[in-house]
Amino acid sequence: MPYPIDHKHKTHARIVDRASRLFRKKGYLATGVDVLMGAAGLTRGGFYAHFRNKAALLAEALEHAFDESEANMMSRGLEGLTGDAWLRAASERYLSTTHRSLPEEGCAVPSLGAEVARAPASVRRVFTKRAEAMRDRIAERISGDRREATRLLARWVGAVLIARAVDDRALADEILDACREAPERAAR
Amino acid sequence: MPYPIDHKHKTHARIVDRASRLFRKKGYLATGVDVLMGAAGLTRGGFYAHFRNKAALLAEALEHAFDESEANMMSRGLEGLTGDAWLRAASERYLSTTHRSLPEEGCAVPSLGAEVARAPASVRRVFTKRAEAMRDRIAERISGDRREATRLLARWVGAVLIARAVDDRALADEILDACREAPERAAR
DNA sequence: TGTACATCAGTGAACGCGCGTTCACTGATGTAC
């Protein structure tokens, strides 16, 4: 057999990782197959030995993005926390200026949500599964209330989306800061 | 003088209106100049007699979209309402299944926010001005609290973005419904 | 241990196509006489 057994698998994973970052940063449509392959140290032609087409890569890139961003923002270092303590810590991460200015390492929902809505069913199915799982993971941490978790996720996503689109650092900070406030406190 | 004096102005406005709808529905990058002009009953070549380039049209299309969607969802028929009554009515409109399934007539923030974040400064400046004005209009209706208005807008935007991306009607409805709940009630 | 071979991951030229933009022009119009 030519090449080590896991060689192709490693290459595949490298393409998915680079794509996942480029899609979140530049957008799906705006990132061409040759740029993608170049970022993985390969050339255009090899792409179709790994993926049926570009949309199939988007589906895998979404899975990878959710894996990475859920771990980074909702779990790593937050293992012991629940309820309000977890909520404050997770909100601080999701609504941080770091997350605002580094979409390539962040949640795929604000960066790719609109493009996913216009993507083939295969892509939307992956997004659906992962977004729902993310919502449920939030619910688990805040006393199991899925409706409250839904509101929280929606607010996080909207805040990051708007903060990134806005061309005014102070306004962006103001938006993130306002949304960091817990619902409980917000209502007095 | 050739042609009625307002002829060019009317054509210009028609292009902006069609572009505003197509951009919201299909995305900015995904909508080509010839499709845009065709939708306005014209041909490709005339475009540059109206706009410096495609990004300049995006800026005008955003203004138009904000005008239209703010009127439709926050004002029309809601003139007498303030506080909780206005909040309930506006939330119902923004988080309606109609708004979810007709992005071409809806708010530009969930449909174009991510592309605006990657657009030239001229486009982002227009978006900033209009998004801030929208937030302030919400604040005026709910006792002047701009931070609360920011949270409300972020939640609305996130909810519609996610509900559109998700490939599951029931889940989409669940998301919109959960986000319809007023913050006050949400916190008990 | 050294060589010949079979495998297949990756190459790069080529496909047809649509992109944003430019430009020489056409032809519908209001005005002047």
Added chain:
DNA sequence: TGTACATCAGTGAACGCGCGTTCACTGATGTAC
């Protein structure tokens, strides 16, 4: 009232370019002898 003219909104061919995808091939590798 009817004709000639000047204006300029809109046309459509052309520009170079990058897109997603295909395919005949190359060459690095592990295995067999």
